Amino acid sequence: ELKVEQNPLFLSMQEGKNYTIYCNYSTTSDRLYWYRQDPGKSLESLFVLLSNGAVKQEGRLMASLDTKARLSTLHITAAVHDLSATYFCAVDPYFGNEKLTFGTGTRLTIIP
Amino acid sequence: DSGVTQTPKHLITATGQRVTLRCSPRSGDLSVYWYQQSLDQGLQFLIQYYNGEERAKGNILERFSAQQFPDLHSELNLSSLELGDSALYFCASSDPRSFEQYFGPGTRLTVT
Numbered sequence: 001e002l003k004v005e006q007n008p009l010f011l012s013m014q015e016g017k018n019y020t021i022y023c024n025y026s027t028t029s030d031r032l033y034w035y036r037q038d039p040g041k042s043l044e045s046l047f048v049l050l051s052n053g054a055v056k057q058e059g060r061l062m063a064s065l066d067t068k069a070r071l072s073t074l075h076i077t078a079a080v081h082d083l084s085a086t087y088f089c090a091v092d093p094y095f096g097n098e099k100l101t102f103g104t105g106t107r108l109t110i111i112p
Numbered sequence: 113d114s115g116v117t118q119t120p121k122h123l124i125t126a127t128g129q130r131v132t133l134r135c136s137p138r139s140g141d142l143s144v145y146w147y148q149q150s151l152d153q154g155l156q157f158l159i160q161y162y163n164g165e166e167r168a169k170g171n172i173l174e175r176f177s178a179q180q181f182p183d184l185h186s187e188l189n190l191s192s193l194e195l196g197d198s199a200l201y202f203c204a205s206s207d208p209r210s211f212e213q214y215f216g217p218g219t220r221l222t223v224t
Contacts, residue, residue, distance in 0.1 A: 031211060042114070042202065043155075043215040050211065088155065092211075099168045100145075100213065102155035 002027045002093050006103035014111050016078050021106045023072040023089035031092040032072045033100065034063050036085045043088065046074075076108075084110045115139065116216035118203050124222045130191040133219045137184055137205030143167070144186040145206070145213060146178055150199035161186055193223045 003026040013019050023032070031050055035043040047056045049065035049072060056063050060083065062075045072089055086107045090100040115138035125131055137144050146158040157170035161180035172178075175193075180186040190197060200220050204213040 033213070035215075042217045043204075044114075045212050045214060048210060048212050090155075099157050099160060099170060100147075101157065104154055 002091065002101045004089060004091050004101050004103040006087075006089055006106050008106060009104060010107050010109075012109045012111055013076075013079050015080055018078065019076050021074040021076075021087055021089075021108075023074070023103055025070050025072075025089075025091045025093075025101075027070075027091075027093050028067070029070075029091045029093045030067055032065050033090040033092070034072070034074055035088045035090065037088065037105070038085050046087075079110045081110045081112060084108055114214040114216065116203060116205050116214050118201075118216040118219050120219060121217065122220050122222075124224065125193060126224055127193055127195060129193050129223075130189065131193065131221065133188040133190070133201055133203075133221075135186045135188070135203030135216055137186070137203075138207075138214055141205035141207060141214075142184065143206045143208075144180055144184070145204040146172075146186070146188050147202045147204065147215075148199045149202060149218075150196075152196075153199075155202075158188070190221070195223050197221065198223045 034046040047063040052067040054065045060077045086105045088105045090102045117136045142163045145160045149155045158172040160168040178188045200218045202218045203216045206213045
C-alpha cells in the first residue's frame with residue numbers, strides 16, 4: 001500500500017524566514033502534486049511535478065521532485081502571512097490513472 | 113474558482129438516511145474524481161469516472177455509489193448513513209494535457 005508522509009505536520013514560522021516542507025512516498029511514481037487548503041475551503045492546485053529533477057516556482061514557493069529518493073520538497077522563501085494554510089502533497093502511483101494518495105498535510109502558520 | 117461546481121454546499125441529515133451529492137466538472141474535462149476529507153482519515157480517494165465509465169476505485173464503502181451521466185456531471189450516493197460518514201466530500205476534474213486535478217468547493221455532510 002502506498003504511503004505518503006509529510007513533515008513537519010505543524011510549522012510556525014516568522015515572517016521573512018525560509019523553510020522547507022518534506023514529502024516522502026513509498027512507491028515508484030513520476031507524478032507528484034502540491035495543494036494548498038485554507039480552513040474550510042477547497043484545495044487549490046499549486047504544482048504538478050512530472051519527472052525526476054522537476055523544479056517549479058511560483059512566487060515565494062518552489063517545489064522539486066527526486067523520484068530516486070522518493071522525495072519532494074516545498075520550499076518557502078521569505079514567508080509572508082498570506083502563506084498561512086495547510087499544504088498537501090499527493091502522489092499518483094499509477095501513471096495515467098490519477099488516483100491520488102494524499103499526505104497528512106502540513107499546517108503552516110506565519111507569525112508577524 | 114476552479115470551474116468545478118458542487119451542490120449542495122452543506123447537508124445535515126440523520127443516521128440511516130440516504131443523500132445524493134452532485135458535481136459538474138470543468139467544461140471539456142472528461143474525468144471526475146470523488147474524495148472524502150475527514151479528521152480521522154484525512155483526504156481519501158473514493159472513485160473516478162472517465163466519460164461515463166468507472167475507471168478507478170479507492171476506499172469507497174459498499175454503501176456508497178457513484179455514476180457519471182452523458183452530460184459528464186456526476187453524482188455520489190451515500191446510503192444507510194452513519195455518524196462516521198460526516199466529512200467534506202470533494203469532487204475534482206482533470207485536465208488531460210497538464211494532469212492537474214481541479215477541486216470543487218466541496219459538500220460538507222453532517223450526520224446526526
